[in-house]
Amino acid sequence: MKLGRLNHIGIAVPSLAEAAARHAQLHGAEAVGAPIEMAEQGVRLCFVDLPNGQIELLEPLGALSPIHGFLARNPAGGQHHLCYEVPAIEAAHDWFVEQGARILGPIRTGAHGTPIFFIHPKDMGGVLTEIMEAPRHG
């Protein structure tokens, strides 16, 4: 198993509108995508395009959002997770399970429309890690 490119860095924010405005100033207005609601995952998000990857800005959506706990500990927001691409999600899932890594929830569809899963930060050196099947281009 070898992870592929870094797809995005997830950043939790108390206000998506404020964070999007700040990132537009830093990276150009054209770099900031439209907000996306993922109700079942409890997040409202937008992507910011960098020359070599993306930032995913995450705002809590709904009372049960997993972002609430993070923002309670980090009220200003902060780095929440890293997401790496793999060619095949099932093979990656099996490999991490074999290593004894704790998988958080089922394989599900992520914000880019491909299957993803999350690995517990305690099994990834403190970093909440998302594994994402790479989008097929062309």
Next chain:
Amino acid sequence: MKLGRLNHIGIAVPSLAEAAARHAQLHGAEAVGAPIEMAEQGVRLCFVDLPNGQIELLEPLGALSPIHGFLARNPAGGQHHLCYEVPAIEAAHDWFVEQGARILGPIRTGAHGTPIFFIHPKDMGGVLTEIMEAPRHG
């Protein structure tokens, strides 16, 4: 002012040896660089090459290392900072000062041998941010 590519993601770790071994397993042994000591910044570090950027693993070096406080709050380690490239460090520094951002310490030489400075996370949506003059290639 527009930030350039994401140069690296800084991750604080309690043990550089353990973190380097885990990243060698995830990204390939050839991706993990040799440890570098930066005594004046209180860190021992190594870079991990990703297809589209780098991870910087940071272990505290010396009693006054700024990483001790982070690891006291996050004993397993975790995401510590993001570093963006700019073409000219003085112009970037002046721009952030004009915006009222709090700059942490002087412009100094970073691990890639080019000038860098850090911006307080409170002025960057909770994300400790390093600004780095891009290395000149060719």
